Amino acid sequence: MVFHKLTARKHDPLPLRGDITQYDSQELRRLQQAELEILDAIDALCQREGITYFLDGGSVLGALRHEGFIPWDDDIDLGMPRPDYDRFIEAARTSLPDNLTLALPGETPNYAPMFAKVMRKGTKFLTEETLEAGFDQGIFVDIFPYDDLSPNEKIARSQLRQARFWQSASYLYHAKSVHVPHRGIVGSIESAACKGCHYALRLLLNEEKLHTRFNESLNTDTEGSTRCATLAWAQSEGYDTDDMLPTRLESFEGRKLPVPGNAEAYLTRTYGSNWRSLPPLDQRQNHAPIELAF
Template sequence: MDAENIIKNALIETMDEFHRVCEENDLKYYLIGGSLIGAIRHKGCIPWDDDIDVIMPQKDFEKLLLLRPHFAEPFELQHRSFTDSLMLPIARVENKAVIIDEGYYSGMHTGVFIDVFCFNDTFSSKLLQRMHFKIAAGARLLLRFKDRTYSKGKYSTYYLKLFELVSRIFLLFPRALLNLLVNKAEKLGQFGGRKKYLANLHGVWKTKEIAPKSLFHKRKLYEFEGRQYWSIEDADAWLRPIYGDYMQLPPEEDRVPKHIEKIISINGVKVDS
């Protein structure tokens, strides 16, 4: 089996486990991003994609973090609040049967993963929304420097040396302090009365990933690689403002994996590079 299929199979196994835990504990989640596009356009993974993205309401996300022991081996729930091995602003469910290198400067190896984002309340004002995202991005950057999770192939040698210097400074900052700063940044939107909008503060599309809470009142199951996973019933209302015509395939040169540099091992057996 080639690397592409190994990763795809590991992703589906991981998503199956995440779906099981959510169903058994009455937690809501939604496929988003390329994973939702894949469900609609391909009835499964986008052929060249190498991750799965989901998002949860904040109360469900917080309940999920309490359910770490409910995940069966080789799956592990990871979050910065209870592990030193992952200082990202989101949670992940990792499949430890397939260990990969994401190409980070830190050389961090993880299991094939699905990313679990959290919806946070945000403001109705466009100006305050932008400020909320900028504050969250600043807090997120602190985590990135702490664990040196920036791509080796994305930056010049000059910038990598500069980042390394900054990262050494952030080694002095306690993880608990950085966690607190990120948590406070995420929850800024709770101030000032009842909120009508939800935001994916750590999404790559920034303020485009804001929508009325009413959009997420109705879910439906989408076919996905012979399974069924949950997402927004009116998926077009979420996807079109972000991607435009998401049914159109991207240029061929953009149809490449973007998250995994190489496979390190499979079931404990090292893979030759």
């Protein structure tokens, strides 16, 4: 095992999620290769079981803009329609290679996300948040379930609002040092408010209640739905299901992997119409690990 300790930028009081970490180029590439090995195992399982999945988030952007990782990216995101996600979880419990393990909401202790991770055993990818939560996070690939949104716009907005609330509550319950949208005085106020919420949530809730409340936000009538969203990470207003499925294949690190069928529409909705252009240097973000061990 090789161990590295990474240091966040000195002007930041804490290495918050989303801040840039200056990897050594060889180290970042080694991390990406480790994640590709996890991805290959997931792809093999999905092919064997007939499970639909697709590259998600920045991994879609990387596929279409770079034919692989965004050069500074340090993770892989996958999406699955909820029925396929449920099938994947059940198959992965027994069929993943021995060197991989699942982290699951409601099952894995001290685990804040409402989506699954496939992690490589014996590795570390630790952030301030995972350390505070007591979650021993390894090198991982994220897997996001896509849920149908109600065709009733008022109910759909309620779905998204409740999912965001309980998702945020889970992160605040597990750690007081979470990513805030601003810096300076405003950011300090936001950070202080988050710490207050953290202690209040620890008094009022537990992990079981958090996941029960989140799952309740999924239980609504979605018959006739034409839109879907990652309610487990509800950062958008959702996508037209016809833009997501069926998938198509695109190049990613020498592989042909599935992406949303209308990936261009997906990327425009997610990142804006200028997604083909590289962002400024100060906006090139990754996950800022504090400890990384292969």
